[in-house]
Amino acid sequence: MAEIIRDENKDLLFKAILSLEDTEQCYAFFEDLCTKAELREMARRFLAARLICEGEKYTTIVERTGLSTATITRVNGALREGCGGYARALGVLGADKK
Numbered sequence: 001m002a003e004i005i006r007d008e009n010k011d012l013l014f015k016a017i018l019s020l021e022d023t024e025q026c027y028a029f030f031e032d033l034c035t036k037a038e039l040r041e042m043a044r045r046f047l048a049a050r051l052i053c054e055g056e057k058y059t060t061i062v063e064r065t066g067l068s069t070a071t072i073t074r075v076n077g078a079l080r081e082g083c084g085g086y087a088r089a090l091g092v093l094g095a096d097k098k
Helices: 008-019 023-033 036-053 058-065 069-081 085-093
Strands: none
Touching: 008 023, 036 058, 036 069, 036 085, 058 069, 069 085
16 A cells, blocks of 8 residues: 655645535535646546446546546556555445446
8 A cells, every 4th residue: 555645734635625515615615726627637537446446448448538548557556556545435435346
């Protein structure tokens, strides 16, 4: 499992995220925090993680997400050897079936 690097700034950011109560508050917060491109990229990476867990082939994931195979490989690496964040979030959403 990869090492988690912690600091005060990340702690504050994550506490702010955890304070959000619904999807609308998340939209407002992340639209203010991120550029449209950053937010779109995070959403596409999360979709790629879900598709990988569903057993989809890279070619299908490229078509569905528009991500490069290099990015999909990084997402797959995070699923296999990362900190467990993707797996945890996908499990909570019931989207972790492989």
